[in-house]
Amino acid sequence: MDYQHLLERIAADVAPLIGSGTPAEYIPALAGVDPRRFGMAIADLEGNVFGTGDWRVPFSTQSITKVFALALALAEGGDSLWERVGREPSGNPFNSLVQLEYENGIPRNPFINAGALVVTDRLQTLTGDASSELLDFLRQESGNPDIGFDAEVAASEHEHGDRNAAVAHFMASYGNIDNPVPALLDHYFWQCSIEMTCADLALAARFLARHGLRSDGSRLLTRSEAKQINAVMMTCGTYDAAGEFAYRVGLPGKSGVGGGIIAVVPGRCTLAVWSPGLDAQGNSVAGAAALDRFTTLTGLSVF
Numbered sequence: 607m608d609y610q611h612l613l614e615r616i617a618a619d620v621a622p623l624i625g626s627g628t629p630a631e632y633i634p635a636l637a638g639v640d641p642r643r644f645g646m647a648i649a650d651l652e653g654n655v656f657g658t659g660d661w662r663v664p665f666s667t668q669s670i671t672k673v674f675a676l677a678l679a680l681a682e683g684g685d686s687l688w689e690r691v692g693r694e695p696s697g698n699p700f701n702s703l704v705q706l707e708y709e710n711g712i713p714r715n716p717f718i719n720a721g722a723l724v725v726t727d728r729l730q731t732l733t734g735d736a737s738s739e740l741l742d743f744l745r746q747e748s749g750n751p752d753i754g755f756d757a758e759v760a761a762s763e764h765e766h767g768d769r770n771a772a773v774a775h776f777m778a779s780y781g782n783i784d785n786p787v788p789a790l791l792d793h794y795f796w797q798c799s800i801e802m803t804c805a806d807l808a809l810a811a812r813f814l815a816r817h818g819l820r821s822d823g824s825r826l827l828t829r830s831e832a833k834q835i836n837a838v839m840m841t842c843g844t845y846d847a848a849g850e851f852a853y854r855v856g857l858p859g860k861s862g863v864g865g866g867i868i869a870v871v872p873g874r875c876t877l878a879v880w881s882p883g884l885d886a887q888g889n890s891v892a893g894a895a896a897l898d899r900f901t902t903l904t905g906l907s908v909f
């Protein structure tokens with residue numbers, strides 16, 4: 607398949623949508639990003655990467671990192687994680703608290719903030735330095751040693767982090783957080799602040815298309831675990847818009863409020879797209895449209 611030609615076609619098709627939606631406003635450091643940015647990359651299984659537009663411009667990955675943290679927590683700690691976090695779509699906004707009390711401090715899934723805090727807590731217990739472990743992994747899988755944290759974004763999240771602090775303390779009251787909440791929040795905010803390009807993300811996510819194999823050929827996850835993560839991305843990766851995303855795109859995907867989305871075609875390739883204008887659920891408007899065009903033009907969905 608001529609991925610380069612395909613990407614140019616998709617970029618032209620979604621051009622009228624670029625600038626639609628609103629960059630995340632609840633994190634001031636993200637609110638100032640130019641909403642007219644658009645980039646998209648595709649990485650094949652061998653690590654060849656193709657791109658269009660701003661595909662080499664670093665942006666704030668935010669909740670996309672939740673996928674990589676989950677993979678590391680499962681790889682290092684195994685299935686017992688699922689005793690502390692569920693695998694069902696929440697149908698609620700990503701930062702919602704309402705279900706947690708009814709469900710005894712067990713978050714619905716690892717991709718809402720509550721679930722991601724549990725995953726980061728687990729990774730912190732397993733490794734002693736969750737955010738650095740994650741950064742190292744992303745550098746290795748993308749082959750880019752320059753990937754780093756954005757201190758301004760992390761500080762901004764901290765300053766406006768009352769909701770995440772409330773979620774973490776609430777789960778701690780049910781015994782579902784092992785580490786001190788302030789330290790956990792620090793690791794979570796550093797994790798969300800990691801800056802990567804579309805090329806970096808498409809390369810780093812390849813283990814999900816390679817049935818659990820890392821870029822160096824070693825095994826990160828079993829084939830079954832890779833399937834499980836892809837399945838949870840499909841059902842929960844775009845929050846309360848996951849049904850609509852599955853309907854339109856038909857691929858496992860994970861979004862972040864920085865305007866990025868990654869998607870996986872198992873056994874074939876990975877995609878990353880970035881455009882900062884978000885819809886009401888926190889997903890990139892032009893990004894989701896570009897992935898919709900990708901599966902429509904190629905037929906490469908999982909269905």
Ligand code: DON
Pocket residue numbers: 667668669670700701719763770798861862863864887888889
């Ligand atoms: O916890 C937060 O609010 C952010 N740092 C991450 C949110 C996010 O990306 C959710 N996304 N769609």
